[in-house]
Amino acid sequence: MSGIAMPRPDEAVLSRREEIVRALKEMVPGEGVIDTDIGMRVYETDGFNAYRQMPMVVVLPETVEQVSAVLRYCHENGVKVVPRGAGTSLSGGALPLGDGVLMSMMKFNKVLDIDAANRAVVAQPGVTNLGITRAVEHLGFYYAPDPSSQIACSIGGNIAENSGGVHSLKYGLTTNNVLGLEMVLITGEVIRLGGKHLDSEGYDLLALMTGSEGLLGVVTEVTVRILQKPETARAALVGFPSSEAGGQCVAEIIGAGIIPGGMEMMDELAINFAEDFVNVGYPREAGALLIVELDGPEAEVDHLLSEVEAIARRNGASSLRVSTSEEERLAFWAGRKSAFPAVGRISPDYLCMDGTIPRRALPQVLARMRELSEKHGLRCANVFHAGDGNLHPLILYDANKPGELERAEDFGADILRLCVEVGGVLTGEHGVGIEKRDLMPVMFSEDDLKQQQRVKCAFDPKQLLNPGKVFPELHRCAELGRMHVSKGQLPFPDIPRF
């Protein structure tokens, strides 16, 4: 394991392991509790696989009652719990704790209700993202947020990470597409938020839950909005001599009032890796490649594509193809969609970063990244959601070479600091997890972080759910609650009063 420290295991809990396992087996009978090394091995890491840790025990509940009973027991006995979906997190959000219960939600795998009239689907959290689209596509609908991991990742994990995808530029992130959910608090209390109506009532706890990385509650049911499939979709594949020119083209497309269904960019290294892998005719000599997809009624798509073409040419496009068939459109995407495996083939290991920047800072950030690449002596390929400034630099390294992982992590941290410096953020869609936890102070002051941790105290005052993730320091809730105001002497001579 490298530099990121996890909370020290609680010896008192570890010494009670047998008793805890026995109690769990009573609550979740059958094969729902795994306590053998061999059985637990598959859970020791997630998509951020530079870090591994065996859990104390794994539990796979099948009913809300079981989730509630397990959580209540853990709360009463001071046992930590790490919720887990499909384990594709790229930030270590589902990394187990040695003295904790790992709760896998993958037996919650049913679509419960397809309500086409209200354009809503109710599903259990272990249903995959693509599983929701599969369940409704015969009716002409789909679920819009489409992370590249959509075959595998669970909708519960999507809620926990507020995941996004290529379509998020036009159709929003998970948070914009969730209507309701059922969750269980660490106390075992079951809470329902929202439903098939559009606005949920009272405080917007749905907003807090979405992106909360398993720290606030365990999601046991989800209601999402589905959309009618657009009548048609076509894409343009545009090469530019430089990322600067590509970035300018993106700015002008949006400036013209066009919000494409997707707008993705790749740099030269990524273009070539992808072309080696899928061979779909990407322009190898281009400095940047832009894929712009327009979707909607045919008349609109044709009209907008011609505008996009004109803007691209004006910005010095070195190559330009517009898809004329569904096969061609998919071929345009094939390279982008396989960027990760393509890099995986070239390099034994890679780190996928996830900062977001204001788009206009792109040329500056790319130039600095080239310098950083030299400084750290590691290659870096770039793919990004160009429309919303979400970067995915892929840092290539070899974990078997001593010191390379550390260098890769330092390089990644430098990139993220750079994102914040130009007005962006540490993570656009992959979450903080353990990966970016210690960088949180780069973006937030101590007061900012304390106020966030106080939210946690409202949900989980003993801090038993997924501790060690997101926040660099664990403050006790009692300490966070203390107020340090001395009796004020009002009159405030300076503030206007009436």
Next chain:
Amino acid sequence: MPDTFKPRTAEEARDVVRWAAAEREPLEIVGQASKRALGRPVQAGHVLDMSGLAGIELYEPEELVLTALPGTPIAEIEAALAAKNQELAFDPLDYGPLLGNPAGQGTLGGVIAANLAGSKRLKHGAARDHVLGMDAVSGRGEIFHSGGRVVKNVTGYDLPRALTGSWGTLAVATRITLKVLPRAQTEATFLLSGLGDAEAATAMTAAMGSSAEVSAAAHLPAAAAQDLAARGHTLSGPSTLLRLEGFGPSVDYRFEQLRALLGADRPVVRVEADASRALWRAVRDAEAFAGTDDLVWRLSVAPTAGAAVVAQLAGRFACKAFYDWSGGLVWLAVPGTDARAEAIRAAIAACGGGHATLVRAPAPLRSSIPVFQPQPAPLAALSARLKEQFDPHGILNPGRMTAGH
């Protein structure tokens, strides 16, 4: 008259809150106080007037982002956006007409604190879907920053969204960053006449389930249509409205799509751009119920449940309704002094759930019945704990949302 503080900076606002926290002196937070008649009346000896923290700090049209201070008039923001052919896509509704105030008032802080969105919420989401970042003063008297200025951001809990719609009971906003969007080049409304409520619900559902990309869908039963006709809109009899926005050729094309879907055996009227905009403003702002003494409710239900809820209620007492959000938002006017809160909430529960908010009523009534939907015990307790984490002494807008907070 309560004492009013009018800070000019975030730090001054913080100092006021810090003093209030130390003295346990409740504060009422106001923008321009144009929505005082909404929600529960606040019991506070002092007013914190945020209208002095005003101005657009940053607007980058090509980045689709705007940052402004909370006291900025919403009208100023909409004008700045319009000059660049952009808009707040959540279509903030103007409560002026309904509450008997002039139209066009109000501040950004008030709009965000109320999370109110208009007809286009159906397609584009509510105010909370467009909030990217917020600086605020907690009830502890501490300034905190949350969110950012980019759309893709999952760094920490999503506080900006969670504070939206909290009616100033968790924190006082001192700076707000919003996502803005291009304004449609043109629009038209597809108008069907003569449908009953249930038939209209079916038509709206069909339209929303088609690929015609309808951005707003409303149904005005005869009485509501007549009220709007009296205000100069060309409507007669029950009117079902489907709004199409976008590039000219696309609007035309989708209009014909709707005609094929819904207009085969019914007369269809096309309301052109300017008239369409005016008509939707009237729907959005509930002008049909302006200028009367009726009590007014907003019901949020599953879109197909709206007509069923109204049918149940109409059988029990006199009321007038119209529907926005494809049936998911019911505006209900109840004459007299009995707000019928229990009957309304029972009907919603019987039709699949949702909630009801009393938006227009005399102050004594708003103090004596729950203006906002009462919550089940575990949820109410969780909300109370959240309030306590932001405002441990309960000094920010006490009583605004519930008797507790």
